[in-house]
Amino acid sequence: MTDLYHMLDEAERAFITQLERFAAEELSPHAHATDESGEFVHAQLRALAQTGMMGANLPEAWGGADISAQALLRAVGVIAGACGSTVSALTAHYLATDSILLGGDDVARARYLPDAATGDRLGAFALTEPFAGSDPADMRTKATKTADGWHLKGRKCFISNGGVADFLVVFAVTDPAAAHRGISAFVVDKDTPGLQPGRAEKTMGLRGGHVWELDFDCQLPESVLLGAEGSGFKTAMKVLDNGRLEVAAMCIGIASAALTAATEWSKTRIIGGEPLAAKQGIRWQLADMALDLRAAELIALEAARLRQDGTRFSMQSSMAKLHASEMAGRVTDGAIQIHGGYGFTRDFPLERYARDVRIMRIYEGSSEIQRNIIAAHLLA
Numbered sequence: 400m401t402d403l404y405h406m407l408d409e410a411e412r413a414f415i416t417q418l419e420r421f422a423a424e425e426l427s428p429h430a431h432a433t434d435e436s437g438e439f440v441h442a443q444l445r446a447l448a449q450t451g452m453m454g455a456n457l458p459e460a461w462g463g464a465d466i467s468a469q470a471l472l473r474a475v476g477v478i479a480g481a482c483g484s485t486v487s488a489l490t491a492h493y494l495a496t497d498s499i500l501l502g503g504d505d506v507a508r509a510r511y512l513p514d515a516a517t518g519d520r521l522g523a524f525a526l527t528e529p530f531a532g533s534d535p536a537d538m539r540t541k542a543t544k545t546a547d548g549w550h551l552k553g554r555k556c557f558i559s560n561g562g563v564a565d566f567l568v569v570f571a572v573t574d575p576a577a578a579h580r581g582i583s584a585f586v587v588d589k590d591t592p593g594l595q596p597g598r599a600e601k602t603m604g605l606r607g608g609h610v611w612e613l614d615f616d617c618q619l620p621e622s623v624l625l626g627a628e629g630s631g632f633k634t635a636m637k638v639l640d641n642g643r644l645e646v647a648a649m650c651i652g653i654a655s656a657a658l659t660a661a662t663e664w665s666k667t668r669i670i671g672g673e674p675l676a677a678k679q680g681i682r683w684q685l686a687d688m689a690l691d692l693r694a695a696e697l698i699a700l701e702a703a704r705l706r707q708d709g710t711r712f713s714m715q716s717s718m719a720k721l722h723a724s725e726m727a728g729r730v731t732d733g734a735i736q737i738h739g740g741y742g743f744t745r746d747f748p749l750e751r752y753a754r755d756v757r758i759m760r761i762y763e764g765s766s767e768i769q770r771n772i773i774a775a776h777l778l779a
């Protein structure tokens with residue numbers, strides 16, 4: 400088969416090879432137990448840090464792995480194929496570090512990124528609120544100027560890593576009259592008085608990568624403002640362009656694991672004296688799944704190429720996320736179908752894959768929001 404990632408250089412290939420080994424030896428064996436226990440993936444993230452993956456989205460100057468966007472796409476997919484919970488916590492960390500990279504100055508970058516790249520400090524991205532999901536400009540969390548800084552007050556929800564992160568990029572209204580131009584970003588450290596995590600939500604999938612509700616009633620120093628006042632909304636949108644491509648990568652990785660499992664099962668499962676793979680219905684289904692997956696990879700690779708070139712790629716990122724997340728729903732469901740009753744049991748990873756990918760059509764902008772963004776770009 401064609402090597403879709405032919406553009407990767409030798410160092411990137413070596414990076415991917417060591418990740419594949421790491422994922423097979425250190426992540427896959429624990430993915431089932433993590434899903435069953437619902438324990439947060441602290442141990443996996445600690446181990447992952449040894450591979451350089453915690454800083455794979457960052458340039459070398461800030462301690463990152465300095466790999467191309469195409470290599471990052473592949474790398475995230477490798478981790479996803481082994482453990483959905485781990486990759487989701489990892490990419491939430493990228494949302495936080497990308498916010499500082501894209502929205503902050505060198506002082507903020509130097510303060511947070513090197514430790515985040517080594518995995519010594521974990522990040523979270525706090526944008527969503529109970530009354531502001533699809534439209535973050537509706538947020539109610541406010542940051543009010545005080546004599547010596549900011550008073551931050553409000554509630555965020557569904558924040559991955561929120562209750563365990565060492566630092567959180569928090570978006571808040573600083574000028575209520577200015578709509579999206581009145582939103583600013585702040586970096587809040589974990590032990591800031593007045594930051595109160597609620598309980599981790601009980602979720603359908605990604606059970607080891609928790610999301611939290613967070614309450615803020617904090618007095619913050621002036622220095623925690625990230626970038627210029629009022630620049631927060633645009634920072635969040637730029638970060639989500641990257642994040643949506645990473646969601647596509649996660650979907651590709653999990654769907655790829657499901658397709659591999661379904662292909663192997665078809666070859667070895669004997670029904671009526673012959674392998675399932677001898678039956679045309681199964682062959683056609685496998686072919687459709689492979690085609691769906693391949694299309695998702697090609698769309699994502701186009702977005703990654705634009706990201707790498709530094710061109711705005713919002714539409715391509717939305718296309719990548721939309722297609723990959725819907726594809727992952729179809730492919731994981733098809734893989735369950737091919738496994739029959741076994742696919743429905745928790746002895747096999749198929750039902751976990753299907754549960755883990757379900758949120759990918761919702762978080763970082765639902766499928767409906769991605770369609771709105773694509774249409775807005777087409778019609779502009």
Ligand SMILES: CC(C)(COP(=O)(O)OP(=O)(O)OC[C@H]1O[C@@H](n2cnc3c(N)ncnc32)[C@H](O)[C@@H]1OP(=O)(O)O)[C@@H](O)C(=O)NCCC(=O)NCCSC(=O)CCS(=O)O
Pocket residue numbers: 491494524526527532533534535536557558559560579580632633636637639640713761762763764765768771772
């Ligand atoms: C759907 C939306 C994009 C709609 O937004 P708006 O219609 O309110 O905004 P626009 O008019 O399109 O843009 C306003 C302003 O921002 C600039 N902009 C917009 N997008 C970008 C971009 N990608 N890059 C740079 N700049 C951008 C645009 O040019 C305008 O600029 P001017 O003011 O004209 O100068 C948006 O509401 C949206 O994306 N909604 C979905 C929100 C979402 O994805 N939430 C997910 C939160 S995070 C999460 O789910 C998981 C986190 S975790 O795991 O913890």
